[in-house]
Every structure is written in C-alpha cells, then in structure tokens.
Amino acid sequence: MSAAAGFEGLGLRDRIVIVSGAGGGGIGTAVTRLVATAGATVVAVSRSKDNLDTHINPLAAEGLSVIPVAADAGTDEGITKVLERVADLPGSLHGLVNVAGGADPATWMPATRVTREDWRALFAQNLETMFFMSQGVARALREQGSPGSIVSVSSISGMNTAPFHIAYGTAKAALVAATRTLAVELAQDGIRVNAVAPGVTETPASRAYVGTDPDRDRRAITMGRRGQPEEQAGPILFLLSDLSTYLTGQTLLVDGGLNLRWTHLGGDHTSLFLENEDFRAAITR
Incomplete structure (x- = not known):
C-alpha cells in the first residue's frame, strides 16, 4: 500500500509542495509529514541544517518523498536556492506553506518599550519572509502555467489583541x-492564497513561555486543551488540496475555540499561559 493510500481526491500525488520553516519539530514538520504522506514531494526548507538532520531526514528515511534544503527563506538568495532545487525535481510545482516566523521570548514587552529594531525584526521574520517566498512561488507557477495553492501561518494574535506582543500580533495581522x-491578484492565474491562524499549540517554540497547566487550559479554551501540530497540519493540507478549489483569501482560525472564550487574560492583562512569574514581571516592566 502506498504512502498516499487514503488520500485520494486531494490531488497532491506527483506534485511538489514547498514547506518554508519545516525543520523546527512543530507545525512545519507535521505539515511536511502529512503532505508527503498524501503523495506530494515536499521540499522541506529550514535555515538550520541541524534541524533538518533531526526532524526531516528521519521522514525521508521512512520512505516519504521529502527533500531537505538548508536555506534562509528570509533572503533572496535563499528563495532562489529553493526554487532552483524545485526545478531539478520531477513533477510540477503545486504549492507553498509558509510556516517560517515566530518570535523569541525576549520580544515580549510593553508597547512603550518596543524599539524600531524590535518592530522591523518581527515584521521581517513574520511578514516579509511570507510575502517574498509567496512572490517567488507565484512567479514560478505563472511561468509553469499551472494553478497552485499558497497557505501561510498567521496566529490568533493577528486575529484579536496581542497585549505585550504588539509587533508580533501586528505582523501576523498584516500577513492576513x-x-x-494576493488572493485577488493571483486568482486569474488559478493560484489560491489562504492562511490558518493557530491558537495555543504545543510546539518546541511555544514551550519557551507556555507552561503545562491542564486546569488553566480547560478554563481558557473551549475544547479544554492546547492543540497539537498535527491538528494544524490537517487544515493546511485541506487548503493545499483539491478539496478547497473554490476557497481563496480566507484565514481559518484553528484554535480549539479559544476565541469563543476570550478569557485567557488575567487582571494585569497578561496571558494566563505565562506561568513563569519572573518572565511575566520582565515583560511588563
């Protein structure tokens, strides 16, 4: 039985999908596994060769069609490297998933303390990388003369407020x-452009500032728990696939109903997920 058994109708067999930000062991890695399992060849992009060795090479060893590429999607040189690798592969380019982005714990702070350098760095990491990678793939799809699908990862912080994380939240809102x-401009070329906005999801990156507290999760999230990377990968696969051929320009909020019970802010307006009191104190000073 092939790896793609059970994924008939998705239209991804023998197509190439780029996953930018594939190597972190979180959403990007989960997307890489699922899309490859659905029959696509996945060009898995990460700035870190070590991350590719740890999280992506084992997928290839399982027999999945995964091609690791160490490149910085935040630079023109990195984008060129990725697209040149795609051009060398059999099959046609179909899609892109922009996962690369995020924010270090040090970027949490009051709006009054944000510097121009902080602001520009988060916009570069979360908006510019998405835009210019999408631009490069859209150009390649146009030259190829075929339709395609671009899916980017925003955040619930870009769909609501982001207290003490204003630059990140604003960058993710700009991504939306x-x-x-892009969906309007590329529609005549048959290129669909959508996004997902994850809520609190259990990833290696989120563990830097989100502690484990099942009681808090039950209070804050309608479904009573944090999401898993695989639960973000499923909606992304749907948006990439032929199951969503009449859907473009949308951002799908995948948050377990967190937005329905927007109660995760404490009396000081900091997130209840930030259980480390030293960290909480540091970001509000």
Missing part, C-alpha cells in the same frame, strides 16, 4: 491582509 490581496 497580504493573504487577501
């Missing part, structure tokens, strides 16, 4: 706006 405009 860029998704809508």
Whole structure:
C-alpha cells in the first residue's frame, strides 16, 4: 500500500509542495509529514541544517518523498536556492506553506518599550519572509502555467489583541491582509492564497513561555486543551488540496475555540499561559 493510500481526491500525488520553516519539530514538520504522506514531494526548507538532520531526514528515511534544503527563506538568495532545487525535481510545482516566523521570548514587552529594531525584526521574520517566498512561488507557477495553492501561518494574535506582543500580533495581522490581496491578484492565474491562524499549540517554540497547566487550559479554551501540530497540519493540507478549489483569501482560525472564550487574560492583562512569574514581571516592566 502506498504512502498516499487514503488520500485520494486531494490531488497532491506527483506534485511538489514547498514547506518554508519545516525543520523546527512543530507545525512545519507535521505539515511536511502529512503532505508527503498524501503523495506530494515536499521540499522541506529550514535555515538550520541541524534541524533538518533531526526532524526531516528521519521522514525521508521512512520512505516519504521529502527533500531537505538548508536555506534562509528570509533572503533572496535563499528563495532562489529553493526554487532552483524545485526545478531539478520531477513533477510540477503545486504549492507553498509558509510556516517560517515566530518570535523569541525576549520580544515580549510593553508597547512603550518596543524599539524600531524590535518592530522591523518581527515584521521581517513574520511578514516579509511570507510575502517574498509567496512572490517567488507565484512567479514560478505563472511561468509553469499551472494553478497552485499558497497557505501561510498567521496566529490568533493577528486575529484579536496581542497585549505585550504588539509587533508580533501586528505582523501576523498584516500577513492576513497580504493573504487577501494576493488572493485577488493571483486568482486569474488559478493560484489560491489562504492562511490558518493557530491558537495555543504545543510546539518546541511555544514551550519557551507556555507552561503545562491542564486546569488553566480547560478554563481558557473551549475544547479544554492546547492543540497539537498535527491538528494544524490537517487544515493546511485541506487548503493545499483539491478539496478547497473554490476557497481563496480566507484565514481559518484553528484554535480549539479559544476565541469563543476570550478569557485567557488575567487582571494585569497578561496571558494566563505565562506561568513563569519572573518572565511575566520582565515583560511588563
């Protein structure tokens, strides 16, 4: 039985999908596994060769069609490297998943303390990388003369407020706006552009500032728990696939109903998920 058994109708067999930000062991890695299992060849991109060795090479060893590429998707040189690797592969380019982004714990702070350097760095990491990678793939799809699908990862912080994380939240909101405009411009080429906005998801990156507290999760999240990377990968696969051929310009909130019970802010307006009191104190000073 092939790896793609059970995924008929998705239209991904023998197609190439780029996953930018594949190597972190979280959403990007989960997307890489699922999309490859659905029959696509996945070009898995990460700045870190070590991350590719740890999280992506084992997928290839399992027999999945995964091609690791060490490149910085935040640079023109990195994007060129990725697209040149795609051009060398059999099959046609179909899609892109923009996962690369995020924010270090040090970027949490009051709005009054954010510097221009902080602001620009988070916009570069979360918006510019998405936009210019999407631009490069859209150009390649146009030259190829075939339709395709671009899916980017925003955040619940870009769909609501982001207290003490204003630059990150604003960058993720801008990603949603860029998704809508790209969807309009690229529609005549048959290129669909959508996004997902994850809620609190259990990933290696989130563990830097989100502690384990099942009681808190039950209070804050309608479904009573944090999401898993695989639960973000499923909606992303749907948006990539032929099951969503009449859907573009949308951002799908995948948050377990967190937005329905927007009660995760404490009396000081910091997130209840930030259980480390030293960290909480540091970001509000």
